[in-house]
Amino acid sequence: MKEPIKQGLMVFYGNTNDEEIETAMRHKLDVINTIKKEAMSDDENESYNLLNYYRMATEEQRSIMDCVLVTICGWTMNTIIEKSEPIEDAEEDFDWI
DSSP states (O other): OOOOOHHHHHHHHOOOOHHHHHHHHHTTOOHHHHHHHHHHHOOSOOHHHHHHHHHHSOHHHHHHHHHHHHHHHSOOHHHHHHHOOOOTTOOSSSOOO
């Protein structure tokens, strides 16, 4: 059985609390546009990390991740994988399997 990744991710990335989320909602912040802009400006390809987080996640965590992905881009991880192409200069340092 897979170990849940939530605690590890919270330690590494932090944890947004309810008050911060409610403030964002109250101010009607455009978080989707911010995510898209940030993703487009990032020079690093985080495909390995995203796939690895998904691989390590429990089924319940994968369902939540799929909900987030559908909200951001309209596709689940399965569809994203089907539509993705290989990275031309993929890092050889990672264990791509």
